[in-house]
Amino acid sequence: DGGITQSPKYLFRKEGQNVTLSCEQNLNHDAMYWYRQDPGQGLRLIYYSQIVNDFQKGDIAEGYSVSREKKESFPLTVTSAQKNPTAFYLCASSIGTGAKNIQYFGAGTRLSVL
């Protein structure tokens, strides 16, 4: 089936540790996005990538890093510099203007701090 796969579903981070959230899509979409969801905050943009080997910071990029080496993959690393990483992380993708910028979402990763 075509779609967006996020893994793991649950992730725990220790103090000072970097962790990586995986996002893979087989929709042949050009663009991919990472959003963070906190209670009462809606979704906020962390990073996005419109093409391979290129990405832009979103509103809350501090403490996070990404890479886009393949069209299908857009992993997000939560670094030790992110002091409050506990949240629900959503990955999305979109194909472009022809599809009116509709974004499709993965099932999310819940990150907690031990």
Add this chain to the structure above:
Amino acid sequence: AQTVTQSQPEMSVQEAETVTLSCTYDTSENNYYLFWYKQPPSRQMILVIRQEAYKQQNATENRFSVNFQKAAKSFSLKISDSQLGDTAMYFCAFSWNSGNTPLVFGKGTRLSVIA
């Protein structure tokens, strides 16, 4: 910067009744898209309906329709014949009409459909 405001943190509706969720936004752009996404307890984000700003006709999708007032920068969602499965968080979102661009989300409205 674009902002999206949902002024109703929580709402409830009786099954089979109609409910309207409010959304206002602020932008200086003329061409853009507006969306309503649904997030049920599974937390999977699902697109409910989409509106293109250059279209005057309000979008409809089965029991879901919008009231798009461009001058007032208002984009409300009407759910008719509410069903228990409509219980979810509903997010209003904005994007520019220029290719693959990020969504700007409101903080959401939690809707409960009561039997």
